[in-house]
Amino acid sequence: MKKIYLDYAATTPTHPKVVKAMLPYFSDAFGNPSSIHSLGQETKAALEEARGKVAHLIGSRSEEIVFTSGGTEADNFAVKGVAYANRQKGNHIITSAIEHHAVLEPCKFLEGQGFEVTYLPVDKYGLVDPEDVRKAITGKTILISVMHANNEIGTIEPIAEIARIAREQEICLHTDAVQTTGHIPVNVDDLGVDLLSISAHKLYGPKGVGALYIRKGTRIVPFMHGGEQERGRRASTENIPAIVGFGKAVEIAEGEMKDEMERLTFLRDELIQGLFERIEGIYLNGHPSLRLPNNINISVEFVEGESMAISMDLEGIAASTGSACASSAVEASHVLLALGLPAWLCHGSLRLSLGRETTREDIERVLEVLPRIVTRLRAMSPFLKSKA
Ligand code: PLP
Numbered sequence: 001m002k003k004i005y006l007d008y009a010a011t012t013p014t015h016p017k018v019v020k021a022m023l024p025y026f027s028d029a030f031g032n033p034s035s036i037h038s039l040g041q042e043t044k045a046a047l048e049e050a051r052g053k054v055a056h057l058i059g060s061r062s063e064e065i066v067f068t069s070g071g072t073e074a075d076n077f078a079v080k081g082v083a084y085a086n087r088q089k090g091n092h093i094i095t096s097a098i099e100h101h102a103v104l105e106p107c108k109f110l111e112g113q114g115f116e117v118t119y120l121p122v123d124k125y126g127l128v129d130p131e132d133v134r135k136a137i138t139g140k141t142i143l144i145s146v147m148h149a150n151n152e153i154g155t156i157e158p159i160a161e162i163a164r165i166a167r168e169q170e171i172c173l174h175t176d177a178v179q180t181t182g183h184i185p186v187n188v189d190d191l192g193v194d195l196l197s198i199s200a201h202k203l204y205g206p207k208g209v210g211a212l213y214i215r216k217g218t219r220i221v222p223f224m225h226g227g228e229q230e231r232g233r234r235a236s237t238e239n240i241p242a243i244v245g246f247g248k249a250v251e252i253a254e255g256e257m258k259d260e261m262e263r264l265t266f267l268r269d270e271l272i273q274g275l276f277e278r279i280e281g282i283y284l285n286g287h288p289s290l291r292l293p294n295n296i297n298i299s300v301e302f303v304e305g306e307s308m309a310i311s312m313d314l315e316g317i318a319a320s321t322g323s324a325c326a327s328s329a330v331e332a333s334h335v336l337l338a339l340g341l342p343a344w345l346c347h348g349s350l351r352l353s354l355g356r357e358t359t360r361e362d363i364e365r366v367l368e369v370l371p372r373i374v375t376r377l378r379a380m381s382p383f384l385k386s387k388a
Contacts, residue, residue, distance in 0.1 A: 154295025
């Protein structure tokens with residue numbers, strides 16, 4: 001049975017060309033980029049080449065890119081770094097209710113340190129209303145952080161409009177672009193952001209490496225204190241093999257983006273349409289068109305997401321549910337709850353995220369397997385029985 005991977009939003013396989021590019025930096029080219037000898041200078045050149053590639057992809061200058069250990073660190077760096085650097089100016093942060101935990105948790109942490117955070121609601125599609133951002137701004141607001149696209153429902157947020165408001169009020173704007181960079185066009189000037197988070201493993205690069213774009217002139221406290229690496233903003237010897245791999249992944253993504261966007265949008269829409277034709281009582285979560293090309297998130301009446309995902313796995317298909325298992329209880333996703341979905345529909349959600357290896361045959365197989373699974377699970381459903 002061919003395995004079908006439909007969880008690209010969780011992580012992507014490292015591209016073979018990326019692995020190949022990384023390998024020499026584990027062995028022959030092992031120098032410390034801070035060393036003055038030629039071995040060091042060799043890795044320093046590789047580091048700067050990778051930085052240039054990331055900068056090129058998002059339309060920034062090389063010196064505005066700081067490499068991090070991933071998207072989570074980039075988000076933490078942005079939120080805490082700007083908050084601490086601007087403490088004299090104010091203590092208010094605006095974010096959205098559907099951010100990734102990598103933004104929500106630093107915000108919660110800062111609340112414990114005397115900062116105030118406004119968590120903006122979203123509409124039924126998961127969109128933040130820029131006017132809500134404007135209304136939430138106070139004389140103490142120092143940071144706005146709204147994600148570029150949501151990782152669960154794929155909704156793409158109106159960042160450029162939010163940026164116009166932030167600019168007028170001279171407030172720093174961060175966006176978590178972990179799910180968009182390398183997948184759809186991301187340009188820091190078009191978006192008008194001051195900070196932008198990226199993660200390599202979401203774009204066929206290695207895990208444990210990412211970047212934070214920091215617009216020149218942005219006030220931010222360093223994330224790690226120690227050596228002078230990354231212009232004194234992120235101390236520690238750079239993870240050169242991972243950074244080289246990140247650069248290679250970015251280069252490949254830039255070349256393939258246009259075609260992949262078209263191909264995946266087509267497959268996504270075919271799968272959505274096919275599911276709606278074959279299964280009754282299903283809902284599409286997220287925006288119908290302002291949506292990542294690879295994201296499908298559905299709620300299925302009278303079926304648990306966990307059961308669907310496990311049943312799919314037994315059929316060789318890897319998918320994900322909108323619910324997160326927290327210890328013994330299954331918590332409904334904060335994103336789906338923010339859309340206004342009742343808890344029982346949140347628990348019946350399934351995310352299918354497509355990627356480079358996804359084929360038409362894979363879509364056909366899902367369309368054959370999933371309706372069958374739903375019928376079987378519904379036959380056992382106590383919810384459906386109690387309704388009948
Ligand atoms: N932000 C978003 C939107 C994500 O989807 C993820 C990963 O799931 C992260 C941040 C965290 O990235 P990383 O796994 O590189 O720490």
